[in-house]
Amino acid sequence: MDWNRTVLVTGGSGFIGSHLVCSLVQRHPDWRIINLDDLDYCCSPKSLESVQDRANYTFIRGDVCNSRLVNHIFNTENIDVIFHLAAKTHVESSFETPSSFQRVNIEGTRVVLAAAHQARHQPQRLIYVSTDEVYGASLDEVFDESSPVRPSNPYSATKAAAEYLVRSYWDKYKFPIIITRSNNIYGPRQFTEKVIPRFLTLLQMNKKCTIQGTLPKSRHFLFVDDVINAFLLVLEKGAVGEIYNVGTGCEIPIMQLARQLVKMVKNVPDSEVNDWLEFVPDRPRVDLRYPIKCEKLQYLGWRAQMPWAEGIRQTVNWYQDNPNFWSDTSEDRGPIRNELEKATNE
Incomplete structure (x- = not known):
């Protein structure tokens, strides 16, 4: 042709x-x-x-x-x-x-x-x-x-x-x-090292959203x-x-993003949202x-x-409907969960 x-x-x-x-x-x-x-x-x-x-x-x-x-x-x-x-x-x-x-x-x-x-x-x-x-x-x-x-x-x-x-x-x-x-x-379909799929995947694994550092980052x-x-x-x-x-x-503060995803995925009242957040050390330099x-x-x-409300709804729904999309392992991709443990808020 x-x-x-x-x-x-x-x-x-x-x-x-x-x-x-x-x-x-x-x-x-x-x-x-x-x-x-x-x-x-x-x-x-x-x-x-x-x-x-x-x-x-x-x-x-x-x-x-x-x-x-x-x-x-x-x-x-x-x-x-x-x-x-x-x-x-x-x-x-x-x-x-x-x-x-x-x-x-x-x-x-x-x-x-x-x-x-x-x-x-x-x-x-x-x-x-x-x-x-x-x-x-x-x-x-x-x-x-x-x-x-x-x-x-x-x-x-x-x-x-x-x-x-x-x-x-x-x-x-x-x-x-x-x-x-x-x-x-x-x-x-975004890989789990980026902030939104990272938080979603952690929550699906019944783990807390890890917030890097204490500075008020937003994206x-x-x-x-x-x-x-x-x-x-x-x-x-x-x-x-x-x-x-x-x-x-x-523009969404990372803390606000985490709280919104906790409520969407875990369906918990506001009083319990903080139970799903954990602060971890920041990376070497962060903008x-x-x-x-x-x-x-x-x-x-x-x-x-x-x-934003519709885009994040569609994204959350996709990760809920496809929980194993990134969970496979192969010689080309190391264990996804190991990558997740190293991943950051970017």
Whole structure:
């Protein structure tokens, strides 16, 4: 079949990537969607069961840092669009093994950029999915796309470095890149190291929600469907060479989040909520909040559609309906519960 567009998604088996792949496959049956992923511990093949047999979907298991493989894909598949999501994202782990974050997040981005730029069939767009964490923390300043980049942990430092690589291909070659920086994303199928599925999984195991430190941390939470819509809008209407914040006004203190989830999952009265909370030591460095403006994206027509109350309800329901989704073990993924014990509020 002749496809109208061939789209490569790196990291398409991860939380955000799998939602993006499913959306692309289902919305665009005339597009070929290729997913390149090495199925790291935070990925599950089950995330893509709804599209695995679709004619316009292809899965390639492989390492984004494998230049021979990535070059082969670009030289044989006539890639039109790249969504580059493949990355290590867990902040606490980035302090423990920074070299692995440098390898995947920086070297992987370099490999993809080089292969895309050298391909005989030149891509129309490369969309690099970054994070609001590159701005660093703020108590009162709200960051826009021109704000200085001040990453404060190894994870966000590698994402910022990868952004500079991406921008260099625009500056030197006018290679058609776009960068997105989004708030914390939540929803079904997110791995249990992130704060919402972490709390939900602990509660399902009849364990307490562990609150790191005593400082008043909060996060802006964006439902996964809203960020996917932002990516697809940027693909069609975004200006090359530009950066787009993908933000939400939904800022939730971590303590309030824990209390809300306790009430939803355990159905206990207010007087018993604190019985399900436990304070634990903070991680090496923690940013209190990441407020961002996204007028540039809103000017293209984007608005976050999912209200917090409905988004968290859908998310809680999914984890209650799928309690064993992340409970399996394999050689590719160590015991999930061990990962959970090490997990953090990010």
